[in-house]
Each structure stands twice: as structure tokens, then as C-alpha cells.
Amino acid sequence: MEPEGWSTVECYVNGFSSSLPEDVQYRALREIAGFEKAKMFRPGYAIEYDFFPPTQLTSTLETKPVRNLWLAGQINGTTGYEEAACQGLMAGINAHQRAHDKPAFTLRRDEAYIGVLIDDLINKGTDEPYRMFTSRAEHRILLRQDNADLRLTPLGHALGLASDERLARVRQKEADTLAVLDVLQGFGVEPAAINGFLAEHHSAEIHEKTRALNIVRRPAIELPALAAALPALAEKLAAFSIEAQEQAIIQTKYETYLQKEQQQAQRMRELENFVIQGRLNYGAMPALSHEAREKLLKIQPETLGQASRISGVSPADVSVLMVYLGR
Numbered sequence: 001m002e003p004e005g006w007s008t009v010e011c012y013v014n015g016f017s018s019s020l021p022e023d024v025q026y027r028a029l030r031e032i033a034g035f036e037k038a039k040m041f042r043p044g045y046a047i048e049y050d051f052f053p054p055t056q057l058t059s060t061l062e063t064k065p066v067r068n069l070w071l072a073g074q075i076n077g078t079t080g081y082e083e084a085a086c087q088g089l090m091a092g093i094n095a096h097q098r099a100h101d102k103p104a105f106t107l108r109r110d111e112a113y114i115g116v117l118i119d120d121l122i123n124k125g126t127d128e129p130y131r132m133f134t135s136r137a138e139h140r141i142l143l144r145q146d147n148a149d150l151r152l153t154p155l156g157h158a159l160g161l162a163s164d165e166r167l168a169r170v171r172q173k174e175a176d177t178l179a180v181l182d183v184l185q186g187f188g189v190e191p192a193a194i195n196g197f198l199a200e201h202h203s204a205e206i207h208e209k210t211r212a213l214n215i216v217r218r219p220a221i222e223l224p225a226l227a228a229a230l231p232a233l234a235e236k237l238a239a240f241s242i243e244a245q246e247q248a249i250i251q252t253k254y255e256t257y258l259q260k261e262q263q264q265a266q267r268m269r270e271l272e273n274f275v276i277q278g279r280l281n282y283g284a285m286p287a288l289s290h291e292a293r294e295k296l297l298k299i300q301p302e303t304l305g306q307a308s309r310i311s312g313v314s315p316a317d318v319s320v321l322m323v324y325l326g327r
């Protein structure tokens with residue numbers, strides 16, 4: 001139940017959305033335990049709309065049948081403001097690139113949610129209005145709010161969409177993050193100076209001089225508290241922005257997870273580098289499963305990575321394609 005405001009008894013019934021007739025909605029609501037006497041201010045409703053199956057699009061959102069026609073937004077089977085906005089951005093960028101004889105611009109699944117959304121739409125299509133849930137992104141550890149600027153500003157700048165000043169700010173944050181890591185790596189902490197603090201934070205005491213970096217790796221220890229307990233460390237960190245300090249800590253605490261995720265993304269990227277469009281005659285590959293052949297013929301994936309994500313194309317089918325590609 002989501003309260004609609006401080007000064008109203010109105011609540012939004014999350015997850016109860018329905019397009020059934022008003023009297024049916026009212027009776028259904030009162031079936032819920034605790035809602036026997038609920039009053040309904042307004043019924044739920046649904047909006048019906050048509051869309052073009054997005055499997056007809058390339059990764060730039062250009063239609064395959066009609067060159068120089070890009071589709072973006074609800075017409076591609078999505079719903080939502082952000083879903084529509086990000087597609088408009090990508091279609092617009094690519095129309096501009098085409099008009100100026102510049103290369104196409106796409107984002108990978110491990111680079112941005114936009115990459116996940118477009119890749120899902122063009123490969124899987126959608127049977128119901130598509131929303132960009134974080135659970136759809138397999139590399140979501142890499143797709144964080146705290147690193148959105150690091151991931152995307154250089155790309156935006158290269159396209160002419162982000163100013164020099166904005167890029168400079170990001171580069172400064174990157175440099176400061178490395179500098180903060182250097183400070184933490186180089187700062188030795190004596191047991192006598194820190195064991196009281198560690199005990200207070202229910203963290204094991206140290207018995208020999210330890211790098212500050214290894215202390216902030218501990219789950220219970222946050223950098224601002226540690227710096228407050230160690231004035232000499234606080235002094236060294238004072239020159240760096242809170243954002244750079246946060247970034248350094250995120251990279252430290254989650255280092256192993258991030259590395260693992262990056263390795264996985266790298267393996268996927270290798271498949272992504274195999275461009276296959278127009279190179280393979282799927283009809284003449286008896287080793288492919290019947291379903292894979294049908295889907296590949298229909299979707300005509302641009303890369304081996306894209307082929308591997310089409311539902312119905314198994315890892316065995318991908319191996320067959322690799323053989324035909326000479327690998």
C-alpha cells in the first residue's frame with residue numbers, strides 16, 4: 001500500500017492493477033483480508049496500443065525493411081517514460097550519424113541499461129509492454145548509478161553530446177579515485193591507533209601494522225568513520241571529493257565481484273566481435289537445430305553474441321556457427 005500523501009487517507013494499491021470493470025475491481029479489492037471495508041476513490045485502467053514487432057529492428061533501432069527509418073518508444077512495444085526517452089536518444093544519435101556518414105553508435109549490455117533494453121527488444125521481441133527491470137541485466141554489478149558518469153560521459157563526449165567541461169570533471173573524478181586508492185594503500189595503521197575503533201565496530205583487532213586499504217575492505221568499516229578515527233588519514237584525504245572517495249571504496253569493497261563480472265563481460269564481448277551479418281547461409285547448415293535455423297533466418301543477428309542470446313539458439317548451435325565462421 002503506497003500512501004498518496006501526508007494529508008490524505010488515499011493509498012495506491014501496488015500490484016493490484018487491473019482493467020476489469022469498475023464493479024468487479026471493487027468487489028475483488030474487498031476480497032483481500034483487511035480490505036473488507038475499503039473504499040475506492042478511482043478504479044484502475046489500462047491503455048491499449050499497437051506496436052511494430054521490434055525484432056524487425058537492427059541494434060541502432062533502424063528498421064531492416066526500410067533503410068533510413070528509425071523507430072523509438074512505445075511503437076517498439078515498450079512502456080514507460082525512460083524506455084521511450086532512451087530509445088529516442090539512440091535512434092536520434094544514429095540518424096545523425098548516418099546523415100553525416102559517421103559510424104553507427106550502440107551500447108553493449110555490460111555498458112548501459114539502454115544496451116540491455118535494445119538487445120532484448122531486437123532479439124527476443126516482446127509479448128507484453130516491455131519495462132526495463134534491473135533484473136533483466138546480467139551485468140548489473142557493472143551498471144551502477146555511481147559509475148554512470150565514468151561509463152558513459154566519454155562516449156557522449158566522443159559523439160559531441162557532452163561538453164569538454166563535463167568530460168574534464170569525470171576525468172578528474174577518475175584521477176582522484178586512483179589517488180584516494182594510493183593514499184589508502186600507502187597509509188599504515190598501528191594496532192594501538194585503531195584497535196579501540198575496531199572493537200567499537202565489532203571488527204577483529206589487528207596485531208601488526210596494516211594498510212588502511214585492508215581495513216576499509218571490511219564490511220563493517222566505512223571510510224568516513226575510519227578517517228574520523230585517524231586524523232592523519234583524514235588530512236591526506238581532505239583534498240579529494242566525497243564522490244572520488246566513495247568511488248574508491250566501492251571499487252575496494254567489491255573488487256572481487258567486479259573483477260569476476262568484468263571477466264564474464266569480456267568473454268561475451270569476444271563473441272560480440274564476431275560479425276556474422278550477411279556472411280552465413282543458415283539454410284545450408286544441417287547441423288543447426290531446426291528451431292535455431294528458423295530464428296536465425298528470421299532475426300539475422302549482426303554478431304555471434306547476438307545470435308547466442310536469441311531464445312531457441314543453444315550453445316551447441318553457437319559452436320556450429322563458429323565452425324562455419326572458421327573458428
Ligand SMILES: Cc1cc2nc3c(=O)[nH]c(=O)nc-3n(C[C@H](O)[C@H](O)[C@H](O)COP(=O)(O)OP(=O)(O)OC[C@H]3O[C@@H](n4cnc5c(N)ncnc54)[C@H](O)[C@@H]3O)c2cc1C
Binds near residue numbers: 073
Ligand atoms: C495515463 C498514463 C499514465 C502513465 N504513467 C506512466 C508513469 O507513471 N511512468 C512511466 O514511466 N510511464 C507512464 N506511462 C507510459 C508513458 O507515458 C509512455 O510509455 C511514453 O510516453 C511513450 O512515449 P512515446 O514517445 O513512445 O509515445 P507518445 O508519448 O505516445 O508519443 C507519440 C507521439 O506521436 C504523435 N503521433 C501519433 N500519430 C501521429 C501521426 N500520424 N503524425 C504525427 N504525430 C503522430 C502523438 O500525438 C504523440 O505526440 C503512462 C501512460 C499513460 C497513458
